[in-house]
Amino acid sequence: MARKILFQQAINEALDQEMARDSNVIVMGEDVIGGTGADGEMDAWGGVLGVTKGLYGKYGERIMDTPISESAFVGAAVGAAACGLRPVCELMFIDFLGVCFDQIYNQAAKFRYMFGGKAKTPIVIRTMIGAGFRAAAQHSQCLYPVFTHIPGLKVVIPSSPYEAKGLLIQAIRDDDPVIFCEHKALYAMEGEVPEESYTIPFGEANVVREGSDVTIVALARMVGFAEKAAAALAKDGISCEIIDPRTTSPLDEDTILESVENTGRLVVVDEASPRCGMAADIAALVAQKAFGALEAPIELVTPPHTPVPFSGVLEDLYIPGPARIEAAVRRIAEYA
Amino acid sequence: MSNAQTKADIVAITMPKWGLSMTEGKVVGWLVDEGRELQPGDPVMDIETEKIANTFEALDAGTLRRKIADVDAVLPIGALLGVLAPATVPDAEIDAFVTEFQANYVPPAVEEGDEGPGYQFVEAGGRRLRYARRGDSGPAVVLIHGFGGDCDNWLFNLDPLAAVARVYALDLPGHGQSSKAIVDGSVDALAQAVLDFLDAVDVDAAHLVGHSLGGAVALAVAAVAPARVRALSLIAPVGLGARIDGDYVHGFIAAESRRDLKPVLQRLVANAELVNRQMIDDMLKFKRVDGVGDALRAIANGFVDGQAQRIDLRAALATLTCPVQVLWGGADRIVPQADAADLPAGVRFHRLEGVGHLPHLEAANAVNALLKDMTIGLA
Numbered sequence: 001m002a003r004k005i006l007f008q009q010a011i012n013e014a015l016d017q018e019m020a021r022d023s024n025v026i027v028m029g030e031d032v033i034g035g036t037g038a039d040g041e042m043d044a045w046g047g048v049l050g051v052t053k054g055l056y057g058k059y060g061e062r063i064m065d066t067p068i069s070e071s072a073f074v075g076a077a078v079g080a081a082a083c084g085l086r087p088v089c090e091l092m093f094i095d096f097l098g099v100c101f102d103q104i105y106n107q108a109a110k111f112r113y114m115f116g117g118k119a120k121t122p123i124v125i126r127t128m129i130g131a132g133f134r135a136a137a138q139h140s141q142c143l144y145p146v147f148t149h150i151p152g153l154k155v156v157i158p159s160s161p162y163e164a165k166g167l168l169i170q171a172i173r174d175d176d177p178v179i180f181c182e183h184k185a186l187y188a189m190e191g192e193v194p195e196e197s198y199t200i201p202f203g204e205a206n207v208v209r210e211g212s213d214v215t216i217v218a219l220a221r222m223v224g225f226a227e228k229a230a231a232a233l234a235k236d237g238i239s240c241e242i243i244d245p246r247t248t249s250p251l252d253e254d255t256i257l258e259s260v261e262n263t264g265r266l267v268v269v270d271e272a273s274p275r276c277g278m279a280a281d282i283a284a285l286v287a288q289k290a291f292g293a294l295e296a297p298i299e300l301v302t303p304p305h306t307p308v309p310f311s312g313v314l315e316d317l318y319i320p321g322p323a324r325i326e327a328a329v330r331r332i333a334e335y336a
Numbered sequence: 337m338s339n340a341q342t343k344a345d346i347v348a349i350t351m352p353k354w355g356l357s358m359t360e361g362k363v364v365g366w367l368v369d370e371g372r373e374l375q376p377g378d379p380v381m382d383i384e385t386e387k388i389a390n391t392f393e394a395l396d397a398g399t400l401r402r403k404i405a406d407v408d409a410v411l412p413i414g415a416l417l418g419v420l421a422p423a424t425v426p427d428a429e430i431d432a433f434v435t436e437f438q439a440n441y442v443p444p445a446v447e448e449g450d451e452g453p454g455y456q457f458v459e460a461g462g463r464r465l466r467y468a469r470r471g472d473s474g475p476a477v478v479l480i481h482g483f484g485g486d487c488d489n490w491l492f493n494l495d496p497l498a499a500v501a502r503v504y505a506l507d508l509p510g511h512g513q514s515s516k517a518i519v520d521g522s523v524d525a526l527a528q529a530v531l532d533f534l535d536a537v538d539v540d541a542a543h544l545v546g547h548s549l550g551g552a553v554a555l556a557v558a559a560v561a562p563a564r565v566r567a568l569s570l571i572a573p574v575g576l577g578a579r580i581d582g583d584y585v586h587g588f589i590a591a592e593s594r595r596d597l598k599p600v601l602q603r604l605v606a607n608a609e610l611v612n613r614q615m616i617d618d619m620l621k622f623k624r625v626d627g628v629g630d631a632l633r634a635i636a637n638g639f640v641d642g643q644a645q646r647i648d649l650r651a652a653l654a655t656l657t658c659p660v661q662v663l664w665g666g667a668d669r670i671v672p673q674a675d676a677a678d679l680p681a682g683v684r685f686h687r688l689e690g691v692g693h694l695p696h697l698e699a700a701n702a703v704n705a706l707l708k709d710m711t712i713g714l715a
Contacts, residue, residue, distance in 0.1 A: 002513075166624065196516070197626040204593060210613055254595075 002192040008051045010161040010193050011126070011182065014168035015052065015088060017197045019059050022086065025172055027052060028064040028073055029090030029126075048092065049187060074100040074125065078108045078177075081123040086172055094127040094143045094181060108177040109152030120175040124168070129157075130183040130221055130271060131319050137307035140315075142220070142272040145281070147179045148248040154178045154202055155249040159223040161191035163246060166200035173199065183220040183271075203250035207259075211241035214329050215259040217282050218244060218269040222301075222320060226269055229325035238333050248278055256282060257290045264295035265332045269325055274302040296335035299328040346425060346433045347396045349418040351411050354385055355491025356454040356468055359444070360412045361385045363405045372400045374420065377701055381405075381417065387491065387614050392417075393701045399423050401430050412443035455487075455513075461532030463515040467506040469537075471498030475566065475714040476539045477707070479505035480530060482548030482572075483639075484588050484632065486512030486622070489547070492700035493707065501543070501711045506533050508550070510631030517627060521634030523549070523575070523647050527556035534564055543567040543711050547696060548671060549574050549639060552649060559652035566714050568660045569707055572668050572693050574639055575649035577675020582643045584670050589632045594620065606667040606692040654680045661710055663703060665691030 005013070019025045032047050033056045046053025056063045066073035070091060077087035091097060097104065104125070111119040131140040148155045154176055158164040164182070171178040208223060209230055218226040223244045230240035241259050245252055260266050266286050270279035279300040286298060301320045309315050351361050364382035368374065374394040383392045398420030405417040416437050419430055454468050468487045471477075477497055481489045487505035497503045507514040509529050510521070519525075530553060534542065541564050546554030551573020558565040574580065584603050591597035594616050601616060602608040622628060639646050653660065661684040664673040670693040679685055686706055691698045 162621075194513070194621070194625060196513075198621070198624045199626075200624065201592065207594075207613060 002194055004190050005161055005193050006187065007158075007161045007164050007182075007189045007191070008049065008187040010165040010191075011051050011168060012046075012053065012055070013193070014165045014172070014197075015055060016058070018169055018172045019055065019062060021197070022172075023062075024084060025086045025088065026062045026064065026080070027055060027059075027088045027090065028066050028077055030066055030068055030092055032090050033063050033065045047090065049184075051187070052090070070096055070100040071103060075103040075107070077123050077125075078103050078121060081108070081121045081177070082111055082119050086122045086124075088124045088126060088172060091125050091127045093139050094129045095138050095141050097125075097127065097143065097147075104147075104177070104179075105150045105153070109150050112176065113152060121177050122172075122175045124171045124178045124180050126168075126180045126182060128184050129181045130185055131303075131308045131315055132185045132221075134310070134312055134315065136310040140308035142181075142270075144179065144181050144219075144248055145272050145277045148251075148278065148281070149276070152177070153249060154247065155181070156202065156247050157181045157183075157220045158246065159183075159186070159218075159220050159244050161189060161193045163200060163206070163244075165193050166198050167202075167246065169197055170199040170202060174202070181220070185221050189224075200246065202247045203252050204246065205252035205255040206244045206246055207255065208242040208244050209240065211239035211263070213239045213263055214241070214265040214267060214333055215256070215263045216240050216242045216267045216269060216325065216329065217256055218242060218325075219248070219278060220271065222269040222271055222325075225320065225322045226325055228322035229329060232322070232326055233329055233333075238329060240329060245282075251282075251285075253285055253289070256286065260286050260290045261293040264293050265335075266294070267299040267301060267325065267328045267332065269301040269320055271303065271320060274300065274305050277302060296332035299332050301325050301328050345398070345422050346430065347398055347420040348416055348433075348437055349380065349394070349420060351405075351413045351415045351417060352383070352392060353413040353495050354390065355387060355488055355494070357488075358385050358387070358413060358491070360410055362410045363407055363417070364389065365407050366403055367391070368400055370400055370403055374398060374400055377705075387488075387618075388610070388697075389612065390492070390700070394420070396420055401425070402434065404434065414441065414444060416441065457513075458533070458536045460536035461529055463509055463517070463529070463532075465506055465509070465515070465529070465533055465536070466513040467504055467533070467537070468494060470494050470503045471501050474501040475711055476542035477501040477503045477711055478530070478534070478539070478542045478544050479503065480544065480546040480550030480553050481505070481508065481511065482550045483585060483635065484511070484619070484622075485547070485550070488512070488618075489694075490696060493696050493704055496700075496704040497707055497711065500708050500715070504533075504537060504539070504542070506530070508553070510628070510635055512622070516625065516631050518631045518634040521631070521636075522638040523552045523556050524560075525638075526553045526635070527560060530554075530557050531561055531564065540564070541566045543569065543714060545569040545571065545707060546573060547571040548693065549635070551575065552639060552647060555649045555652055558656055558658065559649070562656065562658070565656075565658055567658050567710050568656065569663065569710055570660070571663045571695055571703070572665060572671050572673070573662065574645060574671060575647050576653065576662075576679070577672060578645060579643060579672055579675055580640055580645050581670045582640050585636050585640045589629065589636060591623070597623075603669050604693045605698055606665065606690055607698070610694075610698065650680075653683065659710065659713065660684070661686065661706060663688060663695055663706060665693060665695045665698065667691060668693045
């Protein structure tokens with residue numbers, strides 16, 4: 001049994017080990033040194049949720065608090081990456097990426113392509129995703145499909161502490177821009193994480209649970225909900241296979257298709273908005289490439305196509321949960 | 337392990353503990369009916385853990401009087417699975433035994449803490465070595481895994497051996513959670529690491545059990561420090577023949593995904609189904625730790641050259657005076673058993689039919705019996 005730490009400690013450890021290994025790795029963002037309640041940078045709280053706590057004391061000027069101007073500091077980080085540094089840029093909430101979108105999708109994502117491979121842009125943008133914190137419509141979105149849409153970006157969505165550390169180290173070592181999406185509700189999740197540095201390759205899905213009746217593809221917080229649903233369904237003799245793609249760009253199509261070829265049934269669970277989201281994308285993939293294997297309609301479990309509500313009651317209804325996943329599986333398990 | 341609470345001749349069959357991390361097992365199916373006469377070693381049921389599925393074999397003789405565990409039930413270690421007793425014992429006594437057992441049974445507490453139960457670390461020869469430690473008395477037994485393995489390879493052996501010995505299973509340098517930096521990957525250097533380990537855990541002399549590359553390491557330890565070795569058990573060892581499946585070794589190093597690794601691992605065993613998702617995932621997790629690739633290449637370079645073995649320890653084997661036994665699977669595709677013909681007189685040879693390169697996993701009960709016999713002989 002390996003050592004257990006929290007998801008947010010796994011992120012911190014990945015940053016710490018990569019900064020120790022490679023002096024080109026720098027961290028920049030709003031309040032990454034100081035933060036909540038701090039009266040100065042020496043307080044070193046380590047970000048709004050303390051994820052970068054302790055790094056300033058070790059690495060000094062390689063941890064940079066930035067002004068509240070995402071377009072300025074993300075642009076600076078993209079330039080620094082093109083010039084040889086490996087910036088890990090923290091952009092508090094994915095909802096805020098809109099203000100620096102040109103730097104991300106027209107600059108960082110395009111450099112390697114437009115300069116014929118002579119430039120590379122090894123930048124990681126760490127950012128929080130997800131609803132459930134009563135943080136309303138502008139701090140709760142799951143906008144990773146927007147970035148998955150853009151060629152030249154890699155999009156990473158860890159679902160456990162083990163995944164968080166290995167994928168972040170891989171992201172820092174990768175020579176392309178990576179959007180690294182951390183679900184707020186997972187920061188306190190505990191799991192087994194090796195003390196040594198390790199990597200998880202992009203484009204390799206994790207088979208979280210093996211099963212024979214229905215394939216469930218789920219991302220981020222939805223993986224844990226799918227596991228709850230699968231455990232309940234197993235008691236009724238319905239065997240679910242759960243696949244966590246871990247990266248939406250690149251996407252491990254083979255693992256999803258092979259699973260559906262075995263089960264003949266697919267449920268995709270995605271906390272992002274339903275239109276042009278990952279659920280629609282994965283459903284299209286399977287409908288096109290595994291049509292002959294399908295024995296029932298594909299079920300998509302997503303929120304409704306609305307902003308995330310501020311009302312707690314409505315927000316709870318908005319987020320897909322284990323009960324909705326279970327119901328979707330039952331519908332297609334019984335379909336003849 | 338699942339030993340027995342006895343009352344008269346009534347014996348409990350209980351959930352075994354396969355490996356340090358096992359806390360519960362799932363009953364996949366019974367393989368015998370009530371009323372069946374069982375001998376030790378007879379298959380009783382299939383049990384599945386998160387790590388591995390295996391057939392559980394009877395540890396005692398008797399008639400299976402009662403099946404307690406339902407198929408698909410997930411039960412903690414030590415839980416009552418069934419009851420053995422002579423046919424002459426009345427049903428009422430069996431009922432009373434079951435009632436008493438269930439009333440007194442307490443599932444083992446799930447251990448909290450950073451390293452989990454049983455794993456320890458020690459500084460030895462300038463490196464950090466992880467090891468598992470079981471058993472309170474009896475001779476010291478040290479288990480040495482093969483190339484790419486770790487101390488968890490002995491999950492079916494650790495607790496049974498702990499009944500008669502103080503058992504140590506280490507992660508060799510470059511493996512498991514031991515230090516990954518390898519300066520010298522030779523078998524002699526690994527043997528020195530084992531000697532450093534014996535010093536660090538204060539073991540003067542031990543029964544060394546080595547599998548595959550670990551067998552060559554055990555033999556090399558005996559060659560340079562015969563006083564530290566009371567007995568040798570070599571399981572499909574490297575070092576006694578000319579050939580080895582170099583494609584396996586290099587395929588293992590090169591494999592980067594589940595798809596690549598699965599067919600490689602399946603060459604290890606006679607029954608390919610033994611290689612499950614968890615085993616492949618655990619191997620990939622190990623291979624993705626920084627430094628493992630370099631360590632494995634350095635170590636492979638010490639004993640494999642194409643399809644040939646680089647080291648020949650037959651001369652060393654001939655000079656040993658301690659008891660030596662060699663165990664080999666008849667269906668081993670990695671290190672061919674035929675190459676072990678003409679072992680020196682006095683070396684006991686046991687061929688295990690229908691078994692591949694992992695006899696301690698594939699035929700655990702038979703291997704445990706042979707290892708126990710050798711150990712008990714030293715007491």
